[in-house]
Amino acid sequence: MKVHYAAMALLLAFTACNNKGAKTGDAATTTDEEAPLQPARPAGTMEVSIKDRDKDTSSVTFTFSIDSIRYERTYKDLPLVKGFPDTTIYRVFWDEPNSVWIGFIKPNRDTRYYHASQDGRQLKVLWVPSPPRKIYTYMEKTLGLGDVIRQQPRVSRHEKNIQSGLILDKFTVALKPGANKSAANVYMKFGGVERNLQMEVPEGGKPYIQAYADDYVIVGVELGGELEEYYEIKVVNGRIGYKQLQTVIK
Structure with missing residues (x-):
């Protein structure tokens, strides 16, 4: 019986050590993942x-x-x-x-x-x-x-003469007053096609346009120092189009 109990005690001690090691390993992995990266010295x-x-x-x-x-x-x-x-x-x-x-x-x-x-x-x-x-x-x-x-100028109007497909025209995107103070009107035009989008503007937000290319702009709202992108507007093969990137949350 003494031998039996001793074996059980040894087994429990071994299991406890293994469990302790597993927790330590998990903690080390988590810490390593969350630790800030530091540049290495290149070899x-x-x-x-x-x-x-x-x-x-x-x-x-x-x-x-x-x-x-x-x-x-x-x-x-x-x-x-x-x-x-x-x-x-x-x-x-x-x-x-x-x-x-x-x-x-x-x-x-x-x-x-x-x-x-x-x-x-x-x-x-x-x-x-x-x-x-x-x-x-x-x-x-x-x-x-x-x-x-991201550091491109933020403006309220973008106008560029571009050629897309067989069409040579002025690509225009502009911010205009909306139906109320909590909205802005996004106006776009190219090749005789005009469109208007109504964009909600949260309190304290400032609408902006950023041009990443002559035929490609992003429209969003600056809020609390952060830039929230809401519309992607571009001209492809002579056609103007837009894509909603996210919904404005008041």
């Missing part, structure tokens, strides 16, 4: 070269080097936002000495990320459709990926 270099900026998709070449190992890879299908210098539309972040992320801004203001890493004597550069949240948050919030677009 090598990453060079980014962009070509064909005037085309719908650009060619981007990554030259990744660590010690005596050098690897080069080119992607030829990357759509990039136009109208800005090359160095303003991408950011590079080393999260580990042999691991580096490169993020780009696309014409629709979305991002595309690539990851370069080392595996033994092999280097690789891959497109990552869904990078870790802490990576893209750091690159967009801390390194300013996308700031070149």
